[in-house]
Every structure is written in C-alpha cells, then in structure tokens.
Amino acid sequence: MRWGLILGTVLAGAALLAAALSLVWTPYDVTAMAISDKLQPPSAAHWMGTDHFGRDILSMIMVGARTSIAVALVAVGIGMGLGVPLGLVAAANRGGWLDEVVMRGNDLIFAFPSLVIAILITAVLGPSAVNAIIAIGIFNIPVFARVTRGGALPIWTLDYIRAAEVAGKGATRISVEHILPNTANLLIVQGTIQFSLGILAEAGLSYVGLGAQPPTPSWGRMLAEAQTMVTIAPHVALIPGLCIVLTVLGLNLLGDGLRDALDPRQRVMR
Secondary structure, eight states: OOHHHHHHHHHHHHHHHHHHHHTTOOSSOTTOOOGGGTTOOSOSSSTTOBOTTOOBHHHHHHHHHHHHHHHHHHHHHHHHHHHHHHHHHHHHTTTSHHHHHHHHHHHHHHTSOHHHHHHHHHHHHOSSHHHHHHHHHHHHHHHHHHHHHHHHHHHHTSHHHHHHHHTTOOHHHHIIIIIHHHHHHHHHHHHHHHHHHHHHHHHHHHHTTOSSOTTSOOHHHHHHHHGGGTTTOTHHHHHHHHHHHHHHHHHHHHHHHHHHHHOHHHHHHO
16 A cells, blocks of 8 residues: 555645635635634634735635646646656667757756746746746756656666667657657656646745735735734634645655556566
C-alpha cells in the first residue's frame, strides 16, 4: 500500500475539487464586503471566519485555489510544450552544436533563482496573472528540456533504436515514436513536481503584489494582507498558509508516489 500516493492524491484532489466547485458555487460572493462582520472567527455562518473587509475566507480560499491551480497548470503546460521538444532535439543531436546551444541556454537560466527571474519578468511586464504564467512558464522550459534529454540519452544507445535507424527512420520519427513514450513516466512525475512549485511561485508573486490583482482572490495576497493581523485574528493568515502547505505537500507526495509506481525498478524491488 503506497500511503504517500494515497495521501498526496487526497490533498491534491481536495484543492482541485475546491477550485472546480468555485466555478459554479461559493458560500458567499468574494467581492462582497461586510465591515460589521470583519475578522470574525470560524463559525456556523462562516466556516473559516472573515477577513478585515468582512469577506468570507472559505469562499476566497476556493477561488484562490482556482487562481493558483490555473496559473501553475498553464505555466507547466508552457514549460512542457516547449521544453520537451528542445530536450528531444538536444538528445537526437547529442554531442553536436545544437545540443550544446540548448544545454548552455539551460545553464544560463539555471544560473538565477527561479523566483528572482519570475519577479524580474513580472516587474518589467507588469503585475498580472498572465505575466505570472509567462514568468513561471519560462523557468519550466529548461527543467523539462534537461529531464527529457537526460531520459532520452540512454535510450538512444539501445539496440532497437539502432535497428530503427538501420530501417531508415529519421531522428524526428524515432524521437516521437520511441524516445518520447519511454520518457513519459519521467515527464509525468516532473510535471507533478513543477505543478507544486508553480503553485508556490504564484503564491510568492502574489505575496509581493506581482501576481493576480484585486479583486481576484489569491492565497499569496491573502497572506500578505493578513500579516499585520496575525496577533488579532490568526486564522486570517493561518488558513491560506495551511492551504498552500497542504496543496504543495500533496502534489509532492503524489509525484513521489507516481515515480515509485511508474518506475519498473521500484516494482522489481518490491
């Protein structure tokens, strides 16, 4: 029984469910303010309490989950959509100038911390959810390129690949028909990990005011707005903080569980 995989699925599934449900229903309107009800503790009327504007925190958490997941999902899609082909091309031209160009470009991006790059890009382009997606997606490109190349290089040395070359298949066809399917497990696991990092990066950008802008709720901005009220109403900061921690933890556990489930060497060891 893979308890890490089960727990990760439950935690990640809860966040996805909250985000999906917020598309059709929330307990309260997230833009509705009720100053007379501000900083109320959790109660039957407001299960997670209210913030300093009297807004329902549960409703904001649900919509904030949608914001974080959408930003992270699209950013991972950008990274995977551009990084995987680059990694396949680099592996197919292993040792050549094209491989060298792709890898040195990756090294250039990896020379800077991902959050610093994201802050720089969003500061130049302007604060918004779209620019946060672009910033996070750019850093994901070399990650997927490196993972794809690393997984593809050993496969290129196998006998059936040489047989495919002898049969007249080109590098592009071999990459698509043989290399990509055999690196899919690595990409799925890495995609899960980058998804969790994307949620964390979106929260960080929103915390400093460079992510989703008001009135769109965001977990990171909820934390930023609540930091001066921790001693007065700790639930205002604790709840979005716990949501970020549990969602990222769940996705990391899910990634580890998928790695063990998809790795044939792990199945042999068991």
